Amino acid sequence: xxxxxxxxxxxxxxxxxxxxxxxxxxxxxxxxxxxxxxxxxxxxxxxxxxxxxxxxxxxxxxxxxxxxxxxxxxxxxxxxxxxxxxxxxxxxxxxxxxxxxxxxxxxxxxxxxxxxxxxxxxxxxxxxxxxxxxxxxxxxxxxxxxxxxxxxxxxxxxxxxxxxxxxxxxxxxxxxxxxxxxxxxxxxxxxxxxxxxxxxxxxxxxxxxxxxxxxxxxxxxxxxxxxxxxxxxxxxxxxxxxxxxxxxxxxxxxxxxxxxxxxxxxxxxxxxxxxxxxxxxxxxxxxxxxxxxxxxxxxxxxxxxxxxxxxxxxxxxxxxxxxxxxxxxxxxxxxxxxxxxxxxxxxxxxxxxxxxxxxxxxxxxxxx
Amino acid sequence: xxxxxxxxxxxxxxxxxxxxxxxxxxxxxxxxxxxxxxxxxxxxxxxxxxxxxxxxxxxxxxxxxxxxxxxxxxxxxxxxxxxxxxxxxxxxxxxxxxxxxxxxxxxxxxxxxxxxxxxxxxxxxxxxxxxxxxxxxxxxxxxxxxxxxxxxxxxxxxxxxxxxxxxxxxxxxxxxxxxxxxxxxxxxxxxxxxxxxxxxxxxxxxxxxxxxxxxxxxxxxxxxxxxxxxxxxxxxxxxxxxxxxxxxxxxxxxxxxxxxxxxxxxxxxxxxxxxxxxxxxxxxxxxxxxxxxxxxxxxxxxxxxxxxxxxxxxxxxxxx
Numbered sequence: 001x002x003x004x005x006x007x008x009x010x011x012x013x014x015x016x017x018x019x020x021x022x023x024x025x026x027x028x029x030x031x032x033x034x035x036x037x038x039x040x041x042x043x044x045x046x047x048x049x050x051x052x053x054x055x056x057x058x059x060x061x062x063x064x065x066x067x068x069x070x071x072x073x074x075x076x077x078x079x080x081x082x083x084x085x086x087x088x089x090x091x092x093x094x095x096x097x098x099x100x101x102x103x104x105x106x107x108x109x110x111x112x113x114x115x116x117x118x119x120x121x122x123x124x125x126x127x128x129x130x131x132x133x134x135x136x137x138x139x140x141x142x143x144x145x146x147x148x149x150x151x152x153x154x155x156x157x158x159x160x161x162x163x164x165x166x167x168x169x170x171x172x173x174x175x176x177x178x179x180x181x182x183x184x185x186x187x188x189x190x191x192x193x194x195x196x197x198x199x200x201x202x203x204x205x206x207x208x209x210x211x212x213x214x215x216x217x218x219x220x221x222x223x224x225x226x227x228x229x230x231x232x233x234x235x236x237x238x239x240x241x242x243x244x245x246x247x248x249x250x251x252x253x254x255x256x257x258x259x260x261x262x263x264x265x266x267x268x269x270x271x272x273x274x275x276x277x278x279x280x281x282x283x284x285x286x287x288x289x290x291x292x293x294x295x296x297x298x299x300x301x302x303x304x305x306x307x308x309x310x311x312x313x314x315x316x317x318x319x320x321x322x323x324x325x326x327x328x329x330x331x332x333x334x335x336x337x338x339x340x341x342x343x344x345x346x347x348x349x350x351x352x353x354x355x356x357x358x359x360x361x362x363x364x365x366x367x368x
Numbered sequence: 369x370x371x372x373x374x375x376x377x378x379x380x381x382x383x384x385x386x387x388x389x390x391x392x393x394x395x396x397x398x399x400x401x402x403x404x405x406x407x408x409x410x411x412x413x414x415x416x417x418x419x420x421x422x423x424x425x426x427x428x429x430x431x432x433x434x435x436x437x438x439x440x441x442x443x444x445x446x447x448x449x450x451x452x453x454x455x456x457x458x459x460x461x462x463x464x465x466x467x468x469x470x471x472x473x474x475x476x477x478x479x480x481x482x483x484x485x486x487x488x489x490x491x492x493x494x495x496x497x498x499x500x501x502x503x504x505x506x507x508x509x510x511x512x513x514x515x516x517x518x519x520x521x522x523x524x525x526x527x528x529x530x531x532x533x534x535x536x537x538x539x540x541x542x543x544x545x546x547x548x549x550x551x552x553x554x555x556x557x558x559x560x561x562x563x564x565x566x567x568x569x570x571x572x573x574x575x576x577x578x579x580x581x582x583x584x585x586x587x588x589x590x591x592x593x594x595x596x597x598x599x600x601x602x603x604x605x606x607x608x609x610x611x612x613x614x615x616x617x618x619x620x621x622x623x624x625x626x627x628x629x630x631x632x633x634x635x636x637x638x639x640x641x642x643x644x645x646x647x648x649x650x651x652x653x654x655x656x657x658x659x660x661x662x663x664x665x666x667x668x669x670x671x672x673x674x675x676x677x678x679x680x681x682x683x684x685x686x687x688x
Contacts, residue, residue, distance in 0.1 A: 054551040198639045199410070228409045228578055229622045233635040240632075255551060258624035262632050282630055299556035301581035303623035305604045313556050317521050 005081050005217060005249045006043040006066070011036055012074030013058070013065045017322055033322045035061040037273035038075070043217075045081075046243060048250045050264035050281070052257055052296070054318055058273040059253045063219040066251065067133050068118065068126055077118040081216040081249075083132035084116060088125060096120040131161055134210035138222040140202035144194040151190040154178060154208045161213065173212055180245075181208035182238050200231040207238065211246075219251045224259060236263050257300050261285050266354070269293045272329045273321055278348075279355030289357040291334050328360065336361060369440075371572050372398040372421070372540060377434035377444075379413075379420045386644045390416040392596035393434070395670070398589075400539065401570040405583030405604065407619070408593035411640060414576045415464075417593070418542045420444075421574075422459055423451060439539070457487045460533040462526075464545040469529060470517040477513030480532045487536050502531040506561060523554035530561065540572045547582060559586055580619055584608060592616050595640050595651040598670065602677035612679035614656050650682065658683055 014032040036058040043049040051059040065072040084092065093107040101120045110117055121129060137143040144153055154174045157163075164170035178186035181204040194202055203223060210218060220239065224232040236259070242248050254260050260267055261281060268278040269292065277290040288294045295312040302309065314333045319325060325332050331341040340360050348356040349363045379391040391413040398404055406414045419425050421436055421443060436443035439458065446454065463469040471479055477499050484495040500510035506527040517525060526546065533541050546562065547555040563586055566573055577583055583590055583604065590604040592615065600613040611617045621634040638655040641647050647654065653663035662682050670680040674687055 054553060200639075229580070230409055230619060230636040233622060233633045234637070237632060237635070257552070258626050261626050262624040262630060285626060285630075296552060297626060299552050300626045301555075301559075301579070301585050302627060303581040303584055303620060303625060304608050305584040306609065307627065309627070311556060311560075313560060314553055317523055317554065 002044040002046060003080065004042045005045045005047075005079065006251075007078045007080075008042070008062075008066060008075070009040045009078075010075035011039045011062060011065055011072055011077065013061050013070060014073045031322060034273050034324055035321055036065060036072075037321075037324070039270070039273070039275055040075075041268050041275060041278060043249055043251060046247055046249055047266065048243070048252055048264045050252045050254060050260040050267045051270055051275075052254055052260050052267060053270035054255060056318060056321065057270045058321070059255075059270050060221055062270075063135070063221055063251055063253050066118070067130060067135060067219060068121075069135070072119055075119075078110070078115045079118050079129070079133070079217070080113065080115045081132060083129040083216070084125060088128070089114075089116060092116070092121055092125050095122060127161070131157075131163075131213045132216045134213060134215040134218050136203075136206055136210050136218060136220040136223045139226050140194075140199060140206050141226065143206060144202060146194055149191050149193055150178070150183075150197075150205050153194075153205060154212050157209060157213050163213070174208075177208040177212035178205075180211050180242065181205070182234075183208065199227050200234060203227060203235055204238070207235075207242075211242070214246075215248070217249045217251070219253070221253045222255070223252075225254065225256060232259070233262075239263075257285070257296060269296065272318060272324060274329065274358070276330065276359070277355075277357040279352070279357075283352065283355050289351055289355075289362055290330075290359050291336050291361070292330050293357075295335075328358075370397040370437075371400045371402075371439065373435070373437040374417075374421070375435040375437070377417065377420060377436060378432040379416050379425065379429060380432045381426075382428045382430075383644070388644050389596055389646060390429070390643060391420065392643075392646070394591075394593070394596075394598045396589075396591055396598065396601060398540070398572050398574065400572055401566070402589060403566055403571075403573040403575060403587045404589040404591060405580075405587035406574060406576045406591050406593060407578065407580050407583055409578060409640060411643075412593045413596040413643075414593050415544055418461070418544060418574055418576055421540075422455060422461055422542065424461070453487070456483045456538070457536045458538050459540045459542065460536070460538045461542040461544065462529050462533045462546050465549055470525060472517050475514050475516060476520070476528050480513075480528075480535050483532070483535050498535070499531070502534055505534070505565070506531045507557075522550055523557060526550065526554075526558055527561070530558075530565070534565070534569070537569070538571070540574070543573060543575045545577055546575065548577070548579075555582070562586060581623055592619065595646060596643055597651065597680065598678075599652065599681070600679045601670070602674075606674070606677050610674070610677070612673050612677070612684045613652075613681050614658050615652050616679075650680075 013036040014034050017031040017033060039062055053059050064070045066077050090111055093111050096102045097104055097107050151174055154177055155170050158170050164173055175186040178189055183189040183204050224235050252264055264281050267281045267284045268275040271292050277293045288297055295314050298312045327343045328341040328346055331337040346358045346360045346363055348358050350356045374396050376393050377391055378393055381388040381390055408414050420431055431444045480499045481495045499513055503510045508527050547558050575587055587604050590607045591598050591601040594615050600616045611620055618636040624633050636655055641651055649665050650663040650668050653659040668680045668682045670678045671686060673679050673684050
């Protein structure tokens with residue numbers, strides 16, 4: 001049984017809503033945009049875990065909060081992979097205890113198990129750890145600096161982290177990363193600029209930029225959504241190969257259930273800042289339990305006009321995360337909403353060993 | 369007679385490096401009330417083909433040859449006031465990315481009223497009444513006509529665009545990637561709306577998308593474009609059931625099928641050719657798994673392989 005590389009518990013990212021002067025005088029309560037509102041999941045070593053949801057559901061914010069590219073406001077993220085030396089880990093634990101962020105007992109238990117409490121790290125150690133936890137961005141047209149050569153783009157993480165003994169060593173590492181990302185031979189690509197290569201190759205440059213630090217964990221945020229369908233699976237295959245060769249673990253973020261279906265090991269369906277269903281990919285796609293999952297699956301266009309399936313088209317658009325409905329947050333759009341859904345939030349119910357769903361329809365309590 | 373007949377259309381662009389042949393000899397027909405999908409990778413010329421029909425090409429683009437026969441007029445030759453009278457009254461377009469296509473400082477109602485007043489001798493009151501009807505038709509609350517585009521969500525803005533395209537009761541609507549920037553749920557809503565409108569209003573539609581699955585759900589006819597040419601054309605069912613061209617087969621295989629087996633879809637290796645100096649012979653030959661010597665030499669013509677099913681490949685033979 002592979003061990004957990006990452007355990008996310010009750011992760012919360014709330015952004016305060018700016019208030020006008022008059023409103024603050026009226027001393028109304030501070031409101032928040034609850035982008036991520038209590039998300040828990042774990043990712044095993046060498047696993048591809050996929051977060052799926054509509055835009056604005058908080059999937060990207062979750063990915064960024066794990067790497068602390070946005071600061072979480074609650075919950076914790078525990079990481080049990082390479083990144084910090086034993087000495088640094090115990091130093092970090094001491095600092096956390098001193099600042100009263102954690103109890104001595106918890107810190108010692110984590111330390112003994114080789115677990116790093118990501119949220120409690122100081123900035124300098126977070127920067128060090130981030131060398132092993134990298135991100136691949138969505139849009140290869142926007143995320144690469146058009147004025148930098150591919151060499152400069154891929155070498156930048158080395159420069160920032162002061163890695164590589166000298167220029168020759170850096171060049172070697174960059175060439176290795178480009179080669180790993182499938183830009184072969186690397187010499188042909190190194191001195192070109194982003195506009196001189198195709199969309200698929202651009203995304204490979206983005207991947208090389210993450211690989212150059214030799215990470216263990218990658219957050220891939222919609223890495224193929226901007227690419228033509230004909231080259232998407234090349235990039236996905238590259239990512240699978242890298243997992244085999246380098247033992248990588250992925251958090252894969254997408255709105256495309258079709259891609260999630262063929263690529264990931266387990267899936268979490270997110271709605272308005274919360275995971276509503278989570279389980280092994282095939283089980284979730286073939287036997288969805290949450291009404292939202294069912295609807296999402298039903299509207300994925302089928303690449304065949306002979307296949308006519310019943311579509312569950314939800315009315316309206318997702319509500320605003322600054323005004324989350326009470327009870328089950330999906331109830332205003334749910335075709336099966338019951339009175340209980342409007343007042344009480346359902347908690348996860350396991351429907352099989354690894355598959356849970358947060359819905360009153362599946363919960364024993366409501367049936368009573 | 370068909371509503372739209374496109375014959376050997378060629379649209380070129382003048383660039384610093386030379387003439388770019390974005391559309392290089394395409395043919396198709398469209399009857400009243402028919403929806404045709406135009407599919408292909410980015411840069412294959414599908415948007416250029418559509419813009420040529422409306423004559424909305426950028427300054428360096430021009431129609432270098434061929435005929436676009438729309439309701440008895442050759443759109444390739446029409447200019448000036450005559451052209452202006454046809455645009456939006458008979459042919460309208462729903463642009464890619466509704467966010468950028470609407471004027472942010474004008475109320476949506478006023479934006480839709482504008483073409484009605486330009487094309488028809490009605491007063492503003494009548495036009496506004498029509499806008500309200502259009503809003504109802506596309507599923508927006510008619511009370512929202514005095515709102516600005518930023519007050520609408522992405523899906524709603526796309527509905528506004530659709531209402532605007534229908535303002536003068538056109539016969540042909542061109543939809544350029546109508547759902548690309550939208551979420552799956554909103555995409556499903558918009559596609560359903562387009563389909564309903566098409567049958568209710570007997571609209572002819574050309575839907576442009578790189579996403580074959582979107583076209584599979586909405587169109588009766590399907591044309592596959594590659595590097596400025598149509599390589600396969602037939603009814604949508606026929607193309608999916610019986611693809612002839614290796615490129616079409618590749619595109620279909622590139623889709624993950626959520627209802628099918630769980631496996632990684634195939635990809636088409638390589639990139640489309642440069643259209644300033646397109647290769648001799650078949651333009652797909654560099655990426656084709658079937659390519660032989662002849663493919664590098666001779667360009668395959670578009671032949672009728674099966675009744676009303678055309679493909680351009682040296683290795684397909686007419687079967688009757």
